[in-house]
Amino acid sequence: MARYNRTDHMKSIHSSRKAQTQRKVDEAIQKLVRAKGKINFNSVASLAGVAKATLYNHSDIRERIETLRDQQANVSHPEMLKYKMDQNNKDAIIASLQRKIKKIEKENKELREQLKMAYGEIYKKI
Missing domain, CATH: 1.10.287 (Helix Hairpins)
Structure with missing residues (x-):
């Protein structure tokens, strides 16, 4: 019988939640792009169902939203x-x-x- 390793279990839960959050954010951004909606932290957070702090804390997500927001600002x-x-x-x-x-x-x-x-x-x- 294999021993239950709580640390490994917590790591797997964390990684699955992180992947799920990333998927939600990606889907929200894609919906906003298709709908030609404004892309900012508020709109992405509300559409994805995640906290704004989550978006700010993940640097890759943060950079992506900031880039898309800046691109939209430059479009006439x-x-x-x-x-x-x-x-x-x-x-x-x-x-x-x-x-x-x-x-x-x-x-x-x-x-x-x-x-x-x-x-x-x-x-x-x-």
Whole structure:
């Protein structure tokens, strides 16, 4: 009869749990990639059903999530393109509005002069 070795048994349990966690995380990341969801520690942890601390403590998993997160940050989304276009066009919009203000101020000045002339004509008739 072989002797029961508790240490070996605990090591085998630990390695099977680690493999199961790795599989869960891999599946969660694959689902997020397919769904074009945001990949970050919160989303992976909730989808995989593991604690965020687990993701942070395993350096290989942590590096993978950080890499994927950074890659997603560099990809231009339609919302980001619109934001960048808004930022790039900001100066053009400001210049356009300044021209419009000058035009309106000029018209306002001309109308005030015409009003003065009209008041003068009315005053002469009295």
